[in-house]
Amino acid sequence: MKKITLSALAALTLGSVAANATTFYQDANGQVFTKPAEGRTAIKTATPLFTKADKLKFSATTYIGYVYDDYKSDTATVDYKSDTSDFEIRRAYFQLKAYLLDDPKSYYRITFDVSKDVTGDEKVRAKYAYLYLNDIYTNTGVEFGLAHRPWHDYEEHSAWFYRSISKILIEDKKSGPDLSNSADFGIMFKTRTKYFDADYGLFNGEGYHSVSNGNGMSFEWRATAHILGTSSHHHPEKNTYWDASFYGQYNKGHKTVTDSVVDYTYTDDQGTVHTVNKTVTLGSEDLIFGGLHTVYNQPNFLIAAQYIKSLDTRDDDSQAAIVTGNNVSAQAGSGYSVNGEYRMGADKEYRVLARYDSWTPELEDSADEKENRSYIFGGAWKQNRNVEWVANVIVTDNEAGSSKENENGTQYMVTAEVKF
Numbered sequence: 001m002k003k004i005t006l007s008a009l010a011a012l013t014l015g016s017v018a019a020n021a022t023t024f025y026q027d028a029n030g031q032v033f034t035k036p037a038e039g040r041t042a043i044k045t046a047t048p049l050f051t052k053a054d055k056l057k058f059s060a061t062t063y064i065g066y067v068y069d070d071y072k073s074d075t076a077t078v079d080y081k082s083d084t085s086d087f088e089i090r091r092a093y094f095q096l097k098a099y100l101l102d103d104p105k106s107y108y109r110i111t112f113d114v115s116k117d118v119t120g121d122e123k124v125r126a127k128y129a130y131l132y133l134n135d136i137y138t139n140t141g142v143e144f145g146l147a148h149r150p151w152h153d154y155e156e157h158s159a160w161f162y163r164s165i166s167k168i169l170i171e172d173k174k175s176g177p178d179l180s181n182s183a184d185f186g187i188m189f190k191t192r193t194k195y196f197d198a199d200y201g202l203f204n205g206e207g208y209h210s211v212s213n214g215n216g217m218s219f220e221w222r223a224t225a226h227i228l229g230t231s232s233h234h235h236p237e238k239n240t241y242w243d244a245s246f247y248g249q250y251n252k253g254h255k256t257v258t259d260s261v262v263d264y265t266y267t268d269d270q271g272t273v274h275t276v277n278k279t280v281t282l283g284s285e286d287l288i289f290g291g292l293h294t295v296y297n298q299p300n301f302l303i304a305a306q307y308i309k310s311l312d313t314r315d316d317d318s319q320a321a322i323v324t325g326n327n328v329s330a331q332a333g334s335g336y337s338v339n340g341e342y343r344m345g346a347d348k349e350y351r352v353l354a355r356y357d358s359w360t361p362e363l364e365d366s367a368d369e370k371e372n373r374s375y376i377f378g379g380a381w382k383q384n385r386n387v388e389w390v391a392n393v394i395v396t397d398n399e400a401g402s403s404k405e406n407e408n409g410t411q412y413m414v415t416a417e418v419k420f
Helices: 002-016 152-158 318-324
Strands: 024-026 041-043 055-071 084-099 107-116 122-137 140-148 183-192 196-203 218-226 241-267 273-298 301-310 333-344 350-361 372-382 387-396 409-419
Touching: 084 122, 140 196, 152 241, 152 273, 183 218, 333 372
Parallel strands: none
Antiparallel strands: 024 041, 055 084, 055 409, 084 107, 107 122, 122 140, 140 183, 183 196, 196 218, 218 241, 241 273, 273 301, 301 333, 333 350, 350 372, 372 387, 387 409
């Protein structure tokens, strides 16, 4: 029991000893508390912690869940995936902020992320590792390092609060475009005012868990108007706000296009016609997309909608047409998403939620373009400020002939989001 007590004490001490001399209390079972109560005695000694920071702040978020994937049955043209049933830790974030400068709002942050790789193995990687400098000019701070990208964090904290069950549209892989993930190496500026805020920056472009190809930088942005003058969305069950946003990405050299050209024909100097198989490199495609988003929230309900367009940036010559086949460009297309929730209970702790996503990749022959769709329905219970439960279904209904048709089916999920 002593070892357990010391371990718990050390964990608690990390987050508080640098700021204040906190007294800890222990009950008869060896549990450690920060407040006195009947049956608890004060602990007079604690494991010391040394740091050169003025203050350390720790936090963590974990998505614990169960999921059953019920895929459609195989057909003559589509081999659907096998049904699966799993308990899982979808994500587990552990975060440290170290306040190193005279400005109390400037800090260094590092966040570790536990998630599955493509093989299904659990891996730990750095999700964020940046220095934030507050007020480098009027109402503007800056993140430098492995930083946030402009859009994801905003949508997840103002319009879609359930990353524990589904990523936002631009990050979705099963039926969405998978345009961008939430962190990257770069620099991002953050401007905040009552009626307007914006995030904008320059990044490698490939994202935090991909290797940079070094072909070009990615300029990314979000500009948001707070129509009602409500800039804080920390407690949507208490606030009323209405936002309108424009966001996007101009990513030079996002993807190198290389492929084999079948039956490439050319004429030599003597006039002889040759047909050969030839491998050509067409250079790099840019990733250029933009989106419009709006969200209206009041304590009882929320409704949000967005539209996204991703452009064709492929070279328009005959070799390009042969190499890329029917695909106009990686991730080119258009789509939209609508989501909402209704809140009930004395503290709005019970919620009913729904979302619809649609994405249609752009192809050379428009007759071959197929819509990818998903529907989310569920309910949530916020047990307290640390634990929220979500039960939901996700129906993937990609159109027949879609390259993602084998994802079709229904996903049943139960999730506990734990944070402190």
